[in-house]
Amino acid sequence: MRFISANQIFSGKEYLPTNTVLVVSDSGLIEDITTKENVEFSNIEHFEGIICPGFINTHCHLELSHLKNLIKQQTGIIDFGLAVIKHRNEFSAELQQEAMRLADKEMQTQGIVAVGDISNTNESIKIKKESNLYYHTFVELIALNPERANLVFDTGKQLLSEYTKVQLSASLAPHAPYSASLELIKKITDDCFQLNKPTSIHNQESKTENEFFNSKTGDYLRLYETIKISIDYFKATGTSSLQTIISSLNQKVNTLLVHNTFSSKEDIEIAKNVHQQLYWCLCPNANLYIENALPDINLLNSSGCTLTIGTDSLASNSNLSIIDEINTILKHQPNNSLELLLNAATCNGAKFLGIENQFGLLEKNKECGINLIEGKTGNYSVKKLA
Template identity: 45%
Template sequence: MKSFKADYVYPVYADPIKDGIVTIDDHGKIISITNSLTDKPDHELEHHSGVICPGFINTHCHVEFSHLKDKIAQGGGLITFIKDIQKLRNADKSEILAAAEKADNEMYENGIVAVGDTSNSNISVSVKAKSKLYYHTFVEIFGFSPENAEKLFNDALALADEFKPQSSSVTAHAPYSVSKELFRLIKRYSDNGKNLLSIHNQECDDENKFYRYKLGGFIELYDHLGINIDHFRPQARNSLQSIIPLLTNRQKILLVHNTCTNLKDIYFIKRFDRKINWCFCPNANMYIEKRLPKVDLFVNQGLNITLGTDSLASNSKLCILSEMRTLQHKFPSLSLGTLLKWGTINGAEFLGIDETMGTLETGKTPGLNLITGLDGLKITPETKVKKLV
């Protein structure tokens, strides 16, 4: 056994413990959590200044885009970003794999223990198979033209099988890239078995503008990509409100980014029987759109909020603490306890791994992170994370 003592231990499911001690066995399973040792331990005790918390859960990443780090200019907006991804994503397989492996190790070193990763190909299969991290792979389906919906869906099912025995599912990419026909195929499949969903949502104003009026930058994007949109009719409502009826009520759904989601959208969601979770990737939002979601609208709404890093195509690092730092800076009222909940147990619950990860509880193997450089209990530019276990 081994014990770790810190100024505070944050179990996340309960109040922080001052001068807390976490004891684990050789496999990282938690044996006990106390605020004192009545007897002198007969095993190693490490003393640390800072806060001990569970390993982080990254609910949105694209490991297969890791080779695009520093290759896409910042602040160009989502539509330009999509064009750049399409232009630059193809590279030598060895280059893509080397970057993916490096990214996987970076997440491990930054205290991440589980990842909801989005894939469009099978290139990350080998990386995930030998990783120390838990992965759930979301195989994204693209197809705004209705004609080939069934083929695209069947191809996605076959790709998801390539990631097994690890956890995987098929999902829509975004409202602007998936036809109603494809949404219906995904819903039918999701209604009849386990199929976790993760959908990019309202990353820019043009997405809502397209759904409301069939105007804006997406018109030019479809033309650039050679996609015929004659079949699409404007919905006179935001994209999120338009697709909610097309989604299953039998699976958990993660809406990612939510940069332009407003209070009417949130209230609209609440009227529907859907298992909605929300993921913020603030550093990617700043990288692409130079703006953040209206996070304060989501707080105190009883919503399950998680955190993601997005890919290295839109971020300088894969680090959940870095995402917390950005949120703390822009929204100072957010407490450390709230941010830790978003970065640990909420993500674990969404991914269905909360029996083993997400909180510090006896019998779990959640990983242990040490957070240092706090100002009281506020995250600062000097705050760092160190993986203890």
């Protein structure tokens, strides 16, 4: 049994009184939350720093781990996407498995306890089965052509069953507005509703995504030309990508919008009006890596968006660390509070994934992981205590 106290304890929602002591079993279960008066002084382990629950990484692509340090930075989303397509199958299966195993270990060292992970194949199943981390897999589907919606959906359901038959939590997810038709988005999110599972979609990661929807212009035309896919059927909608797709998402499904780098105030207001179960995921390191831009986190927060944090993949990040994402935000947009970002990285992520019974909050009878955050603003590091 351990009796843990620290300079500050953040529950996942708020700071607890400074005399709080966590009573933690050897296996990491919080057996009680009490105060210093109730514990013999010599038994208390005091830590310099902030204690919080284990982190929830709501957006990762374990499958792309072998692309670390391979793709040039700040080339924009189109050239980044083309480089991923070019390089992702250049490596042996063994090397890819090894890269995923290291990425999984790195997340554990970085105090992450649960991951929302995008998968296009079954390659990550073995790692996920053997890992100590909780994984929810989003089986990601791509088909902008509405005529392909049924076929792609059926193939996706087959891949999904490979995860669920080995008791891994999983559901389908459309890749992005520019790569999934409204028909496919509707089919996928209706399926998530049936299964009572969350979904996820990349959203407004680049300015050119909005140009594509507004006027069918911009760099996405070059993408489809380069990969030789005709998009003759696609019509500009005269509005942003998010406003185009929002009504096609099943509104009773927890839905993660990932990136939101170019979401306007109007986009946010309209989306929130239509859909009340949206979660807005920040992946600042990937945004700087690919587009050298960041979402306006103040705007998202002041508009009442529920924020979460993701690392994205090692193709667009030098590590898989939630505290590093928080450091990046605090460096670039220092008017955001650590409290806001810790809440996003713990409680909100757990709620989104539907795992708040176990994770995201320091509470009696939870085995949610316990992290110690050390250091100064913008330069924090994390140590896993349980």
